[in-house]
Amino acid sequence: MGNGGNGCAAFHREKYKPFGPPSGGDGGRGGDVYILPTSGLTTLSSVPNRVIGQSGGHGQGTWQNGKNGEPTIIKVPLGTVVRELPRDDPRRSKDEWEAEEESTAGLTPLEKRDKMRENRWLHYPRSGETNVQRDSFKEAEASLYKQERERRIARRKKDLTPIHLDLDKEEVLERSVDAPLGSKQPEPTGFLIALGGSGGLGNPHFASAVNRSPKFASRGQKGERITFSLELKLIADIGLVGMPNAGKSTLLRALTGGRAKTEVAGYAFTTLNPVVGVVRVAEDGTFEGGISGNHIYDETQVEEEQQRERMEKGELANVLTRNQSPVEAQEDEITLRPGHRFDIVEDFRFTIADNPGLISRAAENVGLGHSFLRSIERSLALVYVVDLSGPAPWDELRVLRDELEQYQPGMSTKARMVIANKADLLAGDGDPAAVEDAKRKLSMLQRFVNAQMIVHEGSGDAFTLDVVPTSAKFSQNLVKVVGLMRSYVEEAKEHRMLSYLSHKLLLGE
Numbered sequence: 001m002g003n004g005g006n007g008c009a010a011f012h013r014e015k016y017k018p019f020g021p022p023s024g025g026d027g028g029r030g031g032d033v034y035i036l037p038t039s040g041l042t043t044l045s046s047v048p049n050r051v052i053g054q055s056g057g058h059g060q061g062t063w064q065n066g067k068n069g070e071p072t073i074i075k076v077p078l079g080t081v082v083r084e085l086p087r088d089d090p091r092r093s094k095d096e097w098e099a100e101e102e103s104t105a106g107l108t109p110l111e112k113r114d115k116m117r118e119n120r121w122l123h124y125p126r127s128g129e130t131n132v133q134r135d136s137f138k139e140a141e142a143s144l145y146k147q148e149r150e151r152r153i154a155r156r157k158k159d160l161t162p163i164h165l166d167l168d169k170e171e172v173l174e175r176s177v178d179a180p181l182g183s184k185q186p187e188p189t190g191f192l193i194a195l196g197g198s199g200g201l202g203n204p205h206f207a208s209a210v211n212r213s214p215k216f217a218s219r220g221q222k223g224e225r226i227t228f229s230l231e232l233k234l235i236a237d238i239g240l241v242g243m244p245n246a247g248k249s250t251l252l253r254a255l256t257g258g259r260a261k262t263e264v265a266g267y268a269f270t271t272l273n274p275v276v277g278v279v280r281v282a283e284d285g286t287f288e289g290g291i292s293g294n295h296i297y298d299e300t301q302v303e304e305e306q307q308r309e310r311m312e313k314g315e316l317a318n319v320l321t322r323n324q325s326p327v328e329a330q331e332d333e334i335t336l337r338p339g340h341r342f343d344i345v346e347d348f349r350f351t352i353a354d355n356p357g358l359i360s361r362a363a364e365n366v367g368l369g370h371s372f373l374r375s376i377e378r379s380l381a382l383v384y385v386v387d388l389s390g391p392a393p394w395d396e397l398r399v400l401r402d403e404l405e406q407y408q409p410g411m412s413t414k415a416r417m418v419i420a421n422k423a424d425l426l427a428g429d430g431d432p433a434a435v436e437d438a439k440r441k442l443s444m445l446q447r448f449v450n451a452q453m454i455v456h457e458g459s460g461d462a463f464t465l466d467v468v469p470t471s472a473k474f475s476q477n478l479v480k481v482v483g484l485m486r487s488y489v490e491e492a493k494e495h496r497m498l499s500y501l502s503h504k505l506l507l508g509e
Contacts (some may be wrong), residue, residue: 002030002053002069002435004220004404009124010061011213015069022203022213023063028056028198031069032477034189037167041077044232053194053223059202069196073189079378081231082193091229098223121202124215136211139259144218144383147319155224163228165191168378193228197221202277218318229268236353237489239379239414241404243396244356246385251472252277253297255482275354280480283347287482290475297473316418330396347378352490380492382414383485388441389425389467394448401453413455416488417466418443424471444470 005027010022031054051074057066076082085092094102100119104112117399123131123450139452171188206214217321240248256277280288355376376382386393397418406414426438446467456462466484470477 001033001194001223001225002055002072002196002197003223004028004030005056005066006057006219007202007205007217008059008061008064009122009127009203009217012062013046014198022207023061024202024204024217025059025061025064025066025206027059027204028066028221029199030054030056030074030220031071032192032196033074033194034191035076035080035082035167035193036076037078037080037166037170037189038075039078039170041075044076044230047074047076047230051324053196056196058219058220058315059217063202063204064327066199066203068199073191074193076167076230077232078168080167081233082163082165082167083229083231083267084193085227085229086162087159089227092227093225095155095225099225102172114459117141120219124203124220127215130353131216133376134211136206136208136214137216138216140206140216142368143306151221161194163226164171165193165209166231167191173217194224194226197223197402207421226328232435233378235416236274236376237350237380237492238485239376239382240352240354240385241376241382241400241415242385242421243387243400245397246387246475247472248385249275250297251385251419251421251470252352254472254475254478255287255352257291258297259289264400274356277352277354278327278343279350279352279485280346281348281350281482281486282342282345285479286343286345287479288346290478290482295469297475347492350485350486352485377411378416379406380496381416381485381488384415384418385421386418386445387422388420388438388445393420393441393445394452397448411432413457415453415455415465417468417481417484418445420467420469421472423469423478424474442467 007027008024009021010024012023033051035051051072054069054074056069059066074476081302092105100116104115107115117132120133154435170191173186173188175185200218200220203214203217241250241402256279259277270333353376382404384397386396386400387416390396401412403413404415420442423438426434426441449467450464453465455465468477468481468484470481472478
């Protein structure tokens with residue numbers, strides 16, 4: 001919210017008219033602040049902690065008014081929730097009047113009066129002392145303070161209904177059919193969250209029959225000072241839900257071919273913030289991550305050490321980039337390769353969110369608690385990720401389901417699949433007895449899911465979750481995972497579209 005420009009105290013001068021009338025222009029209005037949901041953003045890192053709108057231009061002589069400040073538009077990702085902080089919140093900053101009271105604290109009454117006058121009035125050169133003695137100035141000052149009290153009361157009433165915006169849809173402006181040919185398409189500005197200050201008045205506004213040459217003008221008003229809390233609820237198609245160190249980050253890297261930059265380590269809570277990756281699928285079910293050439297995803301520290309050793313040995317000097325091909329393909333031949341070469345065969349894409357690990361009592365805000373659970377509220381479908389090599393993966397499933405329900409009843413009905421990750425740790429050496437134990441453990445998990453994890457939808461239908469054993473580290477059995485995820489997303493989007501059309505029919509639109 002920009003401050004208003006100052007008014008001007010000036011007098012018109014021209015040939016044969018040495019004592020013209022007051023000609024000071026008004027100050028321009030300060031720029032407003034808007035917030036605009038944008039689909040091209042995925043994080044709030046580009047939003048500054050403090051936003052200052054453009055101030056209005058100052059008035060000038062010969063009745064020239066100042067220019068209004070341009071609006072300031074804050075772009076945020078879709079899924080951002082904007083909340084205005086109440087007055088009792090310790091994070092809230094002081095508004096414009098509280099800031100002035102703080103700046104004048106400790107001054108004597110006369111010093112405080114002079115300070116407040118300095119913040120509100122401009123005087124013609126060498127006229128300040130005489131102006132404050134005039135009755136016309138005192139009347140103007142009393143009128144100004146009355147307007148301020150009215151604005152302050154209106155602001156207090158506005159605080160009773162704080163701003164709360166749920167920015168889950170992108171604003172689209174349709175061009176009017178009556179618009180003149182060749183007129184510019186208006187750009188969306190978003191939602192107004194703070195008003196700029198009004199411009200000050202030039203000295204012609206204070207002219208009267210008693211004082212025909214006022215030598216003072218008012219300063220521009222301060223813009224609104226409002227403190228907001230921004231919370232990003234990711235709008236990912238698939239949300240991964242699992243205990244810490246279940247392999248969710250490795251799974252996301254494998255599905256995206258390493259494009260999703262997530263931290264992978266052997267300790268819990270390596271993922272502290274949600275990370276979103278894009279999975280691109282061809283018509284035959286091939287996904288981009290499956291043809292990336294890297295089929296082993298190790299811990300981040302191990303991979304960085306291996307990369308450093310290769311660089312020191314000079315092995316990367318002539319390595320082709322992701323979008324380079326070692327052999328030029330024939331004109332009529334379509335080669336499946338990551339990057340822009342995959343665009344020609346891409347048939348479907350969806351997003352996956354790697355969320356921080358969920359632990360017992362997360363609904364009570366234990367661990368990362370609510371910060372994790374809020375990030376998955378808007379996912380179209382949820383996928384449980386459990387460690388199959390653990391002693392009892394079914395106990396993990398029970399905890400995950402119960403925590404989702406305690407946080408928000410009905411959230412667990414979004415679950416569609418159980419990924420039994422780290423299957424490579426069972427019978428990895430090929431021992432027949434170990435292989436049989438692994439099959440038995442997977443069968444026990446399947447029976448538990450069929451008996452205890454039945455999902456009951458609001459329509460009365462019930463279904464069981466798909467169970468898929470995988471090894472994200474070695475990119476095993478991921479084609480099946482991607483195919484199932486695609487079907488979940490398509491089904492959810494179709495259901496959402498039918499609900500939207502039904503709602504429009506009910507409204508008679």
